Amino acid sequence: xxxxxxxxxxxxxxxxxxxxxxxxxxxxxxxxxxxxxxxxxxxxxxxxxxxxxxxxxxxxxxxxxxxxxxxxxxxxxxxxxxxxxxxxxxxxxxxxxxxxxxxxxxxxxxxxxxxxxxxxxxxxxxxxxxxxxxxxxxxxxxxxxxxxxxxxxxxxxxxxxxxxxxxxxxxxxxxxxxxxxxxxxxxxxxxxxxxxxxxxxxxxxxxxxxxxxxxxxxxxxxxxxxxxxxxxxxxxxxxxxxxxxxxxxxxxxxxxxxxxxxxxxxxxxxxxxxxxxxxxxxxxxxxxx
Numbered sequence: 702x703x704x705x706x707x708x709x710x711x712x713x714x715x716x717x718x719x720x721x722x723x724x725x726x727x728x729x730x731x732x733x734x735x736x737x738x739x740x741x742x743x744x745x746x747x748x749x750x751x752x753x754x755x756x757x758x759x760x761x762x763x764x765x766x767x768x769x770x771x772x773x774x775x776x777x778x779x780x781x782x783x784x785x786x787x788x789x790x791x792x793x794x795x796x797x798x799x800x801x802x803x804x805x806x807x808x809x810x811x812x813x814x815x816x817x818x819x820x821x822x823x824x825x826x827x828x829x830x831x832x833x834x835x836x837x838x839x840x841x842x843x844x845x846x847x848x849x850x851x852x853x854x855x856x857x858x859x860x861x862x863x864x865x866x867x868x869x870x871x872x873x874x875x876x877x878x879x880x881x882x883x884x885x886x887x888x889x890x891x892x893x894x895x896x897x898x899x900x901x902x903x904x905x906x907x908x909x910x911x912x913x914x915x916x917x918x919x920x921x922x923x924x925x926x927x928x929x930x931x932x933x934x935x936x937x938x939x940x941x942x943x944x945x946x947x948x949x950x951x952x953x954x955x956x957x958x959x960x961x962x963x964x965x966x967x968x969x970x971x972x973x974x975x976x977x978x979x980x981x982x983x984x985x986x987x988x989x990x
Contacts, residue, residue, distance in 0.1 A: 709768070715789045717751045733942050734943070744792075747792050812841075812842040832890065833866060839869055851943040860930055860933040861947075870923070881901070907968065908967055917966070928958065935948040936988070948988045
């Protein structure tokens, strides 16, 4: 009976993709992160990547996604053992061990699962506050994990939350058309579209209508405010390598926001270039002290 329950929860196959840290839009465990903590960062990323793959898998129903994500969270919290030989389930065991070794709260992993369950159950957003609530679970724990891993103070959490939320929103804007087309998921507040006399179907056109462009600019105005708060972060971080990492990401987020203002994410996928990365690193060097 227990074996049948396990089979129902986990399914016959591991749904993890081959996507790695180098495929992400922003640095993950870059060379700026100290070698002593990189294994912990890799374990955290692997856990998050697997959970993301679960919720984006087209072969799983919404109920199956929620059940599997809940099981993954139960493993993280020590309430369940994963099936033998399943790398997806065992990623939570590895992360649990890492978090305990570093004295970090399990919630920095568990909160990510909360966000992925939201993705399984919710495909539309009515208010900006709903999107911020989602980012509180989907993005902000990542920054707090890195800061706590480096023994930084709680003073850094506010600017870090602002940075992570800004990163999440610009990432949604980068993928606005693909998310809707492939996953039927849209993070653009629907009333903002309605106020400009455009609809969600207009996000699938060849290029942005003027009303859609105005909604994007409205979103970016909020991102600018978040980036202003995030700009305080590097100066608050004591660990030099983590300070440089934070500064680079602050600069990259601003550069991507600027690109999204001048390019159309409906017509093309707006992305950072290698030159953007070099310029961000150059700007961050002011924090090398």
